[in-house]
Amino acid sequence: MPIACLYFASTGESALPRPLPARALCALALLATLHAFAEPALNVQTSWIGNTFGFGDGSWTQINITALAVAPDGKVYTNAPWDESGAETSVYQNGKMLGFAGGTHGWGQSGGNAIAVNGRYAYVAVGVGNEKGHLVGQGVWPDKGRQWYGISRRQIGDTTRVAAFQPAVNNLDPHAKAAAGFQLVNDVPTGMRGDINGLAASDTTLYASNTSQNRIEVYDAESMQRKSQWSVSAPGRIARAGDGTLWVLTDTRGARPQAAHFAADGQRLKDDLPLPADSVAVDVAVDSQGRVLIADNGPRQQVLFFAKRDGAYALTSTLGERGGIFSGVAGKPGPQRFNGLTGVGVDARGNVYVATNGVGPRFEPTGAGLGATLESYAPDGRRLWQVEGLLFVDGAWMDPARPDSVYTGNKRFELDLSKPAGQQWKYAGFLTNRFRYPDDPVFNTDQWPGLPIARQLKGRTFLFLTDMYADHLKIYRFDGGREGETATPSGFIAGRERAVLKVPNAPKGGDWIWRDANGNGSFDADEFTPNTTGTHLAGGWGWWVDTRGDIWRARDSKGINRFHFGGLDAKGNPIYSYADMTAYPVPPPFSEVKRAIYDPQTDSMYVTGYTPEAPFDRGFWKEVGRVLVRYDEWSSGNPVVRYTLPLPWDTRAKPVSTLIGLTVEGRYVFAVEPVGTVHVYDKNTGTAVGAMQPGPEVGRASGWVDVPNGISASRRNDGEYLVFVEEDARGKVLMYRWKPTANTSASRFSTHTLPRHRRNA
Template sequence: MIRSLFAGALCACVSFITISGASAQTASNAKAGGTALNAQTSWIGNTFGFGDGSWTQINITAIAVAPDGKVYTDSPWDESGAEAGVYKDGKMLGYANGTHGWGNGGGNAVALNHRYAFIAVTVGTEKGHLVGKGVWPEKGHQWYGVTRRELGDPQRTMPFQPVANAADPRARLAASFLVVNDVPTDTHTEVTGLAASDKTLYVASASADRVDIYDPDSMQRKGSFKAHQPGHLALASDGTLWVVTDVLDGKPTVAHYSANGERLDDTLPLPSDSVPVDVAVDAQGRVLIADNGPRQQVLFFSKQNGRYAAPGTLGERGGIFSGVAGRPGPLRFNGLTGVGIDARGNIYVSTNGVGPNYTPRGKGFGSNLGAGLGATLESYSPEGKRQWLVQGLLFVDGAWVDPARPNSVYTGNKRFELDLSKPAGQQWTYVGFLSNRFKYPEDPVFHVDQWPGLPTARQLKGHTFLYLTDMYSDHLKIYRFDAARDGETAIPSGYIAGRAPRNADAIPNAPAGGDWMWRDTNGNGRFEAGEFTRNTSGKRMPGWGWWVDTAGDIWHTVDAKGIYRFRFGGLDKAGNPVYSYDDMQAYPVPAPFNQIQRAVYDASTDSLYVTGYTDDAPYQRAQWKEVGRVLVRYDKWSTGKPDLRYTVKLPWDTNAKPLVTIIGVTVEGKYIFGVEPAGVVHVFDKDRGNEIGVIRPGAEVGHASGWVDVANGITAARRSDGEYLVFVEEDARGKVMMYRWKPGA
């Protein structure tokens, strides 16, 4: 008996395909619990794995250094609430807490005196849902200000006004919070700089052109003075104040003020291409400038014969982009955000891959691109030797083994090398930053929301290409490599906008409304007007599933409309993979589905693995990111008469805590791997569809995984000895999980 494979009308561009029902196996059911598999838990991308409760935060936009070398940080966002961290001697000592959730957010400034840590934060109402006089702003308003904490333990709030309810931690937070700017929610007057002594607290607001002066004990305002777009501040031992100014205009500079705000006439001889982002002053009066321009260095200035001169620098000129572009290492800075110095002359430098970003946060977390490009904090001796480094390099990111190098792994914009002989958590080395904002300033990584993206690496015609999907599967980015000319840099090569992409106006010359394709035909990595192609096929492309097979074909699932296949058309003269709407093949939704979420094609067996919903297992709006509730393997897909080999009912329990469903799926070797939102990995036999068992986070990471929050958050690679490396996106603590599993071991 022959039955139609596809539900609904057939596309004109596809021949009629049928399936023999005789070969289909009885549906199997995957277990929500499952047998535990013997797998080692490891990770890549973070100095700490959370086994002891530590992790390096995912962004650092400001630092303050205590005389003993303890470093306090601030940033707008860390997924697990460590917006304001504390580090010393290469260890995370803790974080301030109370800067995340319940209307609270981090900021871009931090300062210390002998008693307190002052941290820039924000307080909102969660769209009016939080109400409490003195605890949250009025509905429709946002507070920007400073939280005061105990220097020795920043989790301890230091109230300076009455506490409405001592038993309520939110009331204690409010009593320790100084409201600097109370504004409507669509107005952004962030605190952009802080400096403190035992007698004075300076607070800068760039959008208000103002530096306010407070008493650090009473937190009463004593005055203010005008400064043009003031950013980070540094207080010298003589009581004068150094201010990074003009931070919103794109060409910042540094000004010197007296204690009461009078502009002084001495200036620093900054290089013409410098972009000062932070300033510090040591005990001898030497001024240190973090230069986030092309130099990527710390610049030193000291007063000689009544004028400031530049006696030296810290860091290789050009930073990570000098020599082999993108190769990290000591003194090779990348996106400086902060500089500080302790009493012994040790210098501390923070980076986040792009530098400070004063774009209003109301445009989305993507406007704070540091949360995804990689936070580092490092210490150097007075002689310039690196003493320690902590890294929080990954966020909303996955990993894919390099097809040309089995011990090389790509993430969204980084490359790591593996040494599996080392202990868990020490098996990775950061070796490549793939995004060069100086040579390729139009790279979408720096402009399009939702961070670099989830990687797929394929080798085509002897060349490696990187394909990246974003958090919401709005688009697919394509990159090529030219190691001889660009080192580790991934060169923008192609882009498929499946729907109107977020921040689409940031892509130069892009057609309005999305649904277009771009290819870098002249090889310069820029989006030029003649390089775009509109989708005129009449088939709209929004959907969750993207897959690039080993032959280079791109598969895209579009909900109830079907599966679209972009055939790899070889390489053009610039070395870009060629795809076109004219060579796109469309398949209707295959039975038994009424909506499909993912499609994974295995060219070695001509099999297509499809997940989605059926009449018996329908779609629920609340679970909009999941792969669906059913998986089906179809064999002989390319023949036009594929066989339905088996059907699997996937784990699905919306009442469970945490939620049980599958949010990501991949196929590798002899197995299918699916991952739950809470990070549990299900392993299925690829030939029969039965579940083999599950992999859960081990003690190495505190038996904890952050939420898998993306459509393509799991990948796997089979090694030559039969071991599988399984990589899972881990939102919470700046890393990607790496599970090592060898069947039968």
């Protein structure tokens, strides 16, 4: 019997549905079933936000840059521990991505935090693992329980080509060929750090900072044989001056790295840089004039220039507004408004190159920062070009208070839809201020800000962020008059203990609510309310904030919880409490609920999940489920089932065809597959309208949507819909533009099917 034809027996509990006539339900189910895999392709334009390049030509800006090296001709070589599509080591010039090295992602490979070039080679700090012992090969991967850190040598003209310096153990194995150009530096137990955090090269000599071993190691640049070493306290970045001496950042594990000067043989010279007391030096370079450049990731957010005067080095000039993006209108991006400096370099013409990632160097295995930028400045300070890769594991949501304004997890963008695809966005605001609000949970709960829902409550805008695993909900308020673009931590609903262990002053056990009662944006000990209801509320994948401010959470087999919006407190924070919460049982026909989207305007609830006839598959644990039901009169205590809709579910397809997220907007339900295909249903009947897929503007490709809230939609005044989909493969959010025509309706048994497209192709 079709799912929609089932009658639901009353259990006497609140909010259980009463059925529509069986004949009507069966008809709706039949329509949905017939259309599930035969939806017409909708006429959409594919655009995107957050990345300079959309992959239409195969280019994208990587999501993180933690190190750079600049060749005399202005080519910039970058490195980072992680880019979702393998561009950890990339090459840029004149605002274009020229390509990426590859071999730094997957099969145990990872990027790193240092890179250097000479006339023949690029030397790249990398890591090599064994995928928990699954990769086995003598000399190719470390033994089980071990991790390698070292240097991959590549051809300078084509970094995809490994420059071997030792025989390959197997010439037919590409991984063995890569190992022939890998210099092992540290072999450590899994979980220990052994990164190479600084590299510098001449045509004859390579210098490497072995940070964990407190030494500089010196290699022959051609044979890669170690020639010598000398002791330095936690060395980091290295820059080679024109006279052959070396500048090395030391004591990099502490709060105040220093910049020391060494002769080529390791003898320490007596002219260290007089760094300002508040500086946090993260990179060093030397220009053709002999000036030493320091990338300062402290409160100044500047590049500092030191020149020798009367036999000693002195700070002579700077590049960048003092305070960076946090000066003036806090969070407003622009030329010389740096944000989280990670690298600095200079070419033969004196042009300066600056890399930032929103927070500064991070040394976690996959620390992705908060948005990568690479900028070039002329000697007079004019910005020559910029590339941006600003988003990772992120979604987008229209600003309810401003037209053409869009929030992501910790950024704001402005739209101009009159421009061509990919040029319709402008980076307008960075929402996180680590200097003013160091307790911001962005820095202590997960590596990424989270998926946004923006709501206007009592005339004020609030941003609600779910994390990648739907464990907790973060709440932010805005006060543009005092804070600029900054989002102030305002509230937090915690889930499991492990995810919130680093939240300052948090009660043990997780499962608590925090509200910024004194308005200082800090997690003060007296601002936490533990859950004392007796029912543990952690767990579940479905967070939703409705237009009236109520928070809903679908909790698998434990039903649905509703936190009622209790207004604003004296500091402008939204009030939520365990005492003002309603628990709803799992509504028939479900055995597990994965998403619950409530529409206060129609008192309708859209629930997705699994039923006994369409059961949960543990191999697909983030999905919305296999069935959607719309309930009307939800608040009556006796809701009506309007329709039941079987959802796409083919786990044997390549790529898999399931649904990972959904939203309701205007006349439609929008649901997205893990590879970016969006299915559109009429929200009043449940019948299929059509589907959207990535177009040629983005290479007909999408990364894996693997977050529970990775889609949103907004209906514009002219009837056009903007549909945003997380696309974490290449540092952006997809934006589908769709305007239903006057004759747009549910599909009429069309046999037109959409082609499958590539995943991370």
